[in-house]
Amino acid sequence: VRAFEQKSLASGACGETLDDVPEAEDGIAPQLASLKPLGQVRESFILAVSHEGLWIIDQHVAHERVLFERVLRQRQTESIPVQKMLMPMVVELTPGQQAVFSEISDELGRNGFEVELFGSRTVVVKAVPAGVESCDVEQMLGELLVEFEREQQAMNLDAIRHRIAASIACHAAIKVNMPLEQNKMEWLLRELAQTECPMSCPHGRPVVLRYSVKDIQRAFKRI
């Protein structure tokens, strides 16, 4: 188990945390693009092979990475797709959350949230970024405000945008325990190959575990 983790750390570290700028990882993208997905473990982890070996991909964090970078791009061009709520949702805020809300409401708006103050400690959510389920909205907004409340003083605009993008990506991404068709797995690996930092999710967790043919031969005592 330990080597499993060490390997994933070795291959999965991109040096990026939430507040860093993603770095390009040379050589990973062409390998990812040449992978052939074979199926899933427990409908959560994609098994894929290339001539070089075996890759295991965490489908949720892989999609999270794809969406995270997409949301950041769309934010830059102010083109985040929005979906109207069927029913506006009322969310109560604590005094701390209320203070934070006024700080970030403009940025939330530019990220696809249509949220208005309604009285002093209540907001009404009328629209959210596309892909976010309405049943997730209250929890998501609560988590975001709690995070910002905790770290507000040190946050610059870039950091705020990264946090919001990571939250949208997390809530809109494919979940684990979800069967994926062959073409959906292929699509996800293609999309992941096009990201700037395909090896770790916005929260720093590894997206892929890699085992070379040599690793496998060694484990079988062939070399």
Place this chain on the structure above:
Amino acid sequence: VRAFEQKSLASGACGETLDDVPEAEDGIAPQLASLKPLGQVRESFILAVSHEGLWIIDQHVAHERVLFERVLRQRQTESIPVQKMLMPMVVELTPGQQAVFSEISDELGRNGFEVELFGSRTVVVKAVPAGVESCDVEQMLGELLVEFEREQQAMNLDAIRHRIAASIACHAAIKVNMPLEQNKMEWLLRELAQTECPMSCPHGRPVVLRYSVKDIQRAFKRI
């Protein structure tokens, strides 16, 4: 890499060496029988999944284990299938090999080899156990005689039979670097599930590497 090996050792050890009697491994057979093969890595290692996790199976040693136990059973009932050589093959022996040959020629005969002395240091091979390629025969016979020459004093009949069965199994087994159709992979796993000791080959090498869903979740820092 280290854990890969540790895991395979932990799961692959059956306590059996060439000269031991195979032990049953409770609980492995039903798991093996429920595996779904998804494909191969480098046309050599079968990837298979169950609800419990990921298995990697070395196709050559898996088939070796299947054939080894089959040859031993067939030897017991004197029913080893034989194939005639298209052309009899002449093999030169060293004096040491010649001495060994006379010791084991009867047992070789009962294992499907039709080999006759021809002069003092030459044998003629007229038939071999089914599944052994004619291009392998000379090397195989040479290796067997060298092994027996080295260890002759300590060998009882059981040990001799195990050695011969292991050699036949090794030479008749599916090789690595060979693409396998889906039904062939399924057949191999079914056959392996029916062996008495599916986790290691007759030479003691691991046949399978197992990774539980928990191992994978841990490597992805999910637990």
